[in-house]
Amino acid sequence: MGDRTRPALYSIPAHRAFADSLVAGLIAQYGADPLALARGMILLPNNRAVRAVSDAFVRASGGGLLLPRLTPLGDPELDERLGSALDPIGMGADIPPAITPMRRLMILSRMVQRVRRAAGQPVDAGEAIRLGQALAAALDQMEVEQTPATALRDLTIAPELSEHWQTSLRFFEILMAQWPQELARRRVIDPADRRNRLFAHIAARWKDAPPPGFVVAAGISTTAPAVANLLARVATMKGGQVVFAGLDQHMRGDEWDAIGPFDPDPMTGRRPPGHETHPQYALKRLLDHMGFDRAEVAAWRWGSDHDARAARGRSISLAMLPPRLTSRWRDLKPAQRTLAGVEALEVATSADEAQAIAIALRGALEEPGRTAALVTPDRQLATRVSAHLQRWGIEADDSAGQPLSHLPPGTLLIAMAEAVADRFAPVALLTLLKHPLVMRGEGRLEWLEGVRALDLLLRGPRPPADLRGIDLLVAEHEGEDRLRDLRARVRTWWPQARAMLAPMEADFAQARALPEQLAAIRTHASRLSAETIWAGHQGHAAAALFADMEEAASDGPDEADIGALPSLLDRMLRAVAVRPPQGGHPRVAILGLIEARLAHSDLMILGGLNEGTWPGLPAPDPWLAPRIRRELGLPALESRIGFAAHDFASALGAPRVLLTRSRRGTGGPAVASRFWLRLRAMAGQQWKQADWLKHCVHGLDAVAHHRPSDRPAPAPPVEMRPRRISVTAVDRLNADPFAFYAQRILKLSRLDPIDADPSAAWRGTAVHAILQRWADEGARDPARLEALTRELFQEADAHPLLRALWQPRLLEGIGWIARTVAEDRAAGRSIWMAEKEGRARIAGVTLTGKADRIDRMPDGTIAIVDYKTGKPPSAKQVRAGMALQLGLLGAIAEMEDGFDGLPIGVRASEFEYWSLGRNKQDGFGYRESPVDPDGRRDKIRNDEMIAMARALFTAAAEKWLTGDAPFEAGVNPEVASYGEYDQLMRLEEWYGRADA
Known part of the structure; x- marks a missing residue:
């Protein structure tokens, strides 16, 4: 009834702003009647397109205007948005409600977990959620493409697949058989199925009773059969129009036919795959499903037109030719390669790229009324550009927003989950305690002081698990002076923190199921943040997501190990994008590819044009092999590259375009995008470089006169130099004077990493603790050494890595010590004293040292023994003054009152x-010994050892401690602490220079 004889199909070319041109045409057609626009309806692909068209109406209205109904076809509440067009009075459609997306995800995740567990391949809750999301996407695609589940049974290629894909296909078939039963039991249907039914119902209703106002379907490129059927109905009914975005009308007939989809094979009845990566593939497939030809599509008459950009459109079309036709580039004339208004910038790093983009955006604002936008799928690049723009006070309107997992409410939820999953391990615990939403308010500063003190105390190997491990770490330890003050500071603060964390630890210890875990997270997040986590637009988004998750969690995975909770939350939070409600700068925008499809600016910067970024790598489907997808008629994963190519080609139609890429990304060297390479190869000599931006980047933060630092040689006054030094510090003084200066005079020492693996120093501490206990027993029975070693590692505060990996080796080494001590005792050698402090005055300096052991030899002399967990120093190092410990301890022992008891x-x-x-x-x-009675094997003679050590120490003391020699910086790789103070000494500025 009232159908057109010819379909109303139009296309707005890429060189026109789609939303503005669409609105201009609608106002020209219906604007004369104030109510005509209000009676109309515009069907759009998504909510972002609704916003773009609504903004275009505001710009074009010049005052008050009644807008038509803007309906996104991808909206979950599609029936409410369509209103009376869907359900005229008395003519209802019997369409069941759709299952909510969150409940569907939870049910699918539970089904996946059960099927995998039955097959002997169990997965945790986090992995079940990931597989459930992929399964939901596969189900949606089958519904959208109207592929029946029975098609799986007709597949004949399954035996040809690898074992992995056969297993995945078997699981998929099981789940596909169970899913309809689950939906029927709940009396709901899939959201995609409901949309298909709604589209079919609307098409049928509009065939007999078209709506009273106009209907325009604009910017839709999905190839779904149900959508194509609806668009075909709109195009042929009275008052209906279909307007495509960027349908290429420059392509010749053979070029258009080479894209595909191709005619079915007469033998198999299947269509061979087309060029899914071509920017026009989706639109051509949509036209094919609608039953129309490109020749029936007319140009949209309204909107600004520019001949130069229209010519550019033909060049872009040529650059995107299917591969077998690119040989035509050789025959192009210079006029056919024109890219007037397009410049390209290739820089070294992504940091330079972000700086250049920010400068270009800032420069665009110098012209009144001019707009500029960055279009990129690289969120890291977008974040960097936003940070650079802030130096000029520009808050860019970032329409893509940020993932909730990166915002404070999301990071607090993930930090809590990681803390309980890791049993309050140091990194997870400190991340939680330092979070900006924890303890906000007046007590925040005092709270952070306590957290910083705990941070210092947690440096080094991990303490025992749970809060009990922190209790043991904070408790007072006998005989340890180095951390006594720090422990005392933490002990005054830790009870407050423990009182906050203990209920959380207790609740999660009992939370076995996912609903209980989510409830515990919500309760304690509210308590730790004093409810601020749910405040503001970010908090509201987190609250809405958590409410949906808790409501559906009872249908979620059966087995919810607490260790999987962080990955589960991160995956769920990452899927929610949050955009500031107030927007940003009115003339500068940062757009994702979806946001940029219907928007244009005077300057469009297409950033991040590297392979793997634009276009991005297709995410693999864990359920269906690529060949299975092709046999089922589902879109290939590479079809997403085609959409990215269409977005790229459309954005190239702006008045001015800047293409940017970096030769090195954050992950290493980068390869130029296939779009960049195609455009450059086609353009030839017409390819223009924006080298002026490189100079701006390098000049913006350049230093006019670089004056590199000289080699540091600090010379503090003699009275500031230490007059007391340990025998181990003498080695550092001789080997690396600047390091000694930094440590002893500036009081700067390197902090161990948090949760570090036990280093040689920590292993040595464990060995000395064992031997100290053995020495304190008095009897020093060698048979007791192994028992003492086992007792030490059984203590609650023993490091688990030491206990698990190093205890067997240490037991064997301790056994060797016990056997050697017993053998020496039988030969007349005995232990005189162990772990003994001594001191002596030499060269005007008090020299101190702790002897690991002093033995009495059969001839009445003594032996100085030092324990090592690794390779001992060589005689060469002793002669160089970098290992004087044994000789200096011998010198102290030979002096009066050097060691009490000698x-x-x-x-x-x-x-x-x-x-x-x-x-x-x-x-x-x-x-091992560095001495030999006769000095053989290049060793030091026994009787020369102490004299040599005293002489080397005296020279060092007179030079640096009682003298005024500078502590000159140097490079000495043989020193154990080599490299600790490279940044302080500004090594890279002077090392290698001739004058240094």
């Missing part, structure tokens, strides 16, 4: 390292 006149004759490293007999433990 008689006057005692003489040191042996100097030994007892290493717990691997020996030559494939075991652990060996004895």
Whole structure:
């Protein structure tokens, strides 16, 4: 009834602003009657398109205007948006309600978990959610393409697939058989199925009773059969129009036919795959499903037109030719390669790219009324550009928003989940305690002081798990001076923090099911943040998501291990994008590809044109192999590249375009996008570089006169230099004077990482703790060493990595010490003292040291013994003054009152390292000495050891401690602490220069 004889099909070319041109045409057709626009309806692809067209109406109205009904076809509440067009009075459609997306995800995740568990391949809740999301996407695609579930049974290629894909297909078939039963039990249908039924119902209603006003379908490119059928109805009914965005009318007939989709194979009845990556593939497939030809599409008459950009459109069309036709580029004349108004910028790094884009956006604002936009799928690049724009006070209107997982409410929820999942491990605990939403208000500063003190205390290996482990760490330890003050500070603050965390630990210990875990997260997030987590537009988004999750969680995964909760929350929060309600700068915007499809600016910057970014790599489908998807008639994963290509080609129609890429991204060297390479190859000599922006980037923050630092040689006054030094610090003084200066005079020391693996120093501390206990027992029975070692590792505060990995090796090394001590005792050698402090005055400086062991030799002399967990120093290092510990301890022992308990006149004759490293007999433990009675093997003579050590120490003391010599910076890779102070000494500025 009232159908047209010819379809009303139009296209707005890429060089026109789609939304503005569409609105201009509608106002020209219906604007004379104030109510004609209000009676109309515009069908749009999504809510973002609704916003773009609504803004275009505002710009074009010049005052008051009654807008037509703007309806996004992808809206979950489609029936409410369509209103009376869907359900005229008395003519209802019997369409069941759709299951909510969150409940569907939870049910599918539970089904996946059960099927995998039955097959002996269990997955945790986080992985079940991931697979459930992919399964929901596959179900939607089958519904959209109207592929029946029975098509799976007709597949003949399953035996040809790899075992992995056969297993995935078997699981998919099981789930496809169970899912309709689950929907029928709940009396609901899939959202995609409901949309298909709604579209069919609308098309049928409009065939007999078209709406009273006009209907325009604009900017829709989806190839779904139900949508194509609806668009065909709109195009042929009275008052209906279909307006495509960027349908290429420059292409010749053979070029258009080469895109596909192709005619079905007469033997198999199946269509061969087309060029899904071509920007026009989706529109051509849509026209094919609608039953129309490109020749029936007319140009939209309204909107601004520019001949130069129209010519550019033909060049863009040529650049995007199917691969087998690109040989035509050789025959193009210079006029056919024109890219007037398009410039390209290639820089070294993504940081330079962001800076250049920000400068270009800022420059666009110099012209009154001019607009500029960055279009990129690279969110990291967009964030950097926003940060650069803020230096000029520009808050760009970022229409894509930010994932909720990156915003404070989301990061707090994830931090809480990680803290309980990791049993309050140091990194997770500190992340939670430092979060900006925790303890907000007047007590925040005092709270952070306590957290910082705990941060310092947690440096090094991980304490035992749970809050009990922190209790043991904070508790007072006997005989440890280094951390006593820090522990005392933390002890005054920790009870407050523990009182906040203990209820959370107790609740999660009992929360076995997902609903209980989500309830615990919500309750304690509210308590830790004093309800601020749910405030503001970000908090409202988090609250809405959490309410949906809690409502549907009872249908979620059966087995919800607490360890999977962080990944589950991160995946759910990442799917929610939050946009500031107030928008941003009216003339500068940052757009994603979806947002940019219907928007145009005077300057369009297409950023991040690297392969893998634009176009992005298709996300793999864990359920259906690519060949299975093709056999089922589902869109290939590569079809997303075609949409990205269409977005790229459309954005190239702006008045001025800047293309940017970096040769190196955040992950390493980057390859130019296929779109960049195609455009450059086609343009040839017409390819224009925006090199002026490179100069701006380098000049913006450039220093006029670079004056590199000289090699540091600090020379503090003599009275500021230490007069007390340990024997181990002497080695650093000789080997690296600047490091000694930084540590002893500036009081700067390197902090261990949080949750660090046990280093050699920490392992050495464990060894000395064992031997200290053994020495304190008095009897020093070698048989007790192994028992003491096991007792130490059984203590609650023993590091789990030391206990699990290093205890067997240490037991073998300790066993060697016990056997060697017993053998020495049988030979007349005995332990005189162990872990003994000594001191002496040499060269005007008090020298202190702790002897691991001093043994009495059969001839009445003494041996100085030092324990090592690794390779001992060599005689060469001793001669160089970088390992004087044994010699200086011997010097202290020979001096009066050097070590309490040693008689006057005692003489040191042996100097030994007892290493717990691997020996030559494939075991652990060996004895090494830098001295030899006759100086053989380039060793030091026994009787020269102490004199040499005293001489080297005296020279060092007179030079740096009692003298005024500068502590000159140097590079010495043989020093254990090499590199700790490279940044402080500004090594890269002076190292390698001739004058340094």
